[in-house]
């Protein structure tokens with residue numbers, strides 16, 4: 001049947017984090033099951049959608065990408081977002097050090113209600129890892145975030161992380 005006719009909820013979700021951590025590729029993996037090896041930093045597409053069933057509800061996820069504007073994310077980007085994938089790169093310490101600032105930014109734009117999934121991406125690059133999993137787990141526990149390590153390249157945990165985020169949003173809507 002046509003799921004479009006039976007949508008129960010539309011969830012706006014945003015993908016956020018430093019440049020080059022893999023935000024666009026994570027979104028591409030989830031929405032199209034693609035990884036683009038020669039992608040440019042800017043794609044120009046504002047959001048992708050995918051319809052999923054969560055606890056019997058048909059949910060249209062509208063997932064926004066910063067499209068290379070990480071340094072100048074506007075209030076419009078955050079407006080109405082129910083959830084966020086906050087991405088860092090397990091091979092770039094700085095991208096993890098900035099996560100706290102992104103959490104602050106997310107919460108200040110959403111009256112603290114936004115559901116945040118912390119994502120340590122590039123899990124396939126095991127030899128280049130500089131951020132221990134335990135550090136991220138500890139931070140996520142302190143801050144009340146959900147957490148997964150992913151690889152947009154192999155696809156590992158990308159679907160799982162998005163679905164978990166939608167389930168948690170669905171619990172609070």
Ligand code: GDP
Nearest residue numbers: 019020021022023024025041121122151152153
């Ligand atoms: P964004 O700036 O956060 O949107 O990052 P991109 O999605 O454009 O990715 C930045 C770079 O990291 C690109 O060269 C991607 O090919 C690469 N990349 C993204 N995700 C992964 C991943 O999971 N594994 C590996 N090895 N490279 C990745």
Ligand code: MG
Nearest residue numbers: 024041067068
């Ligand atoms: Mg991008």
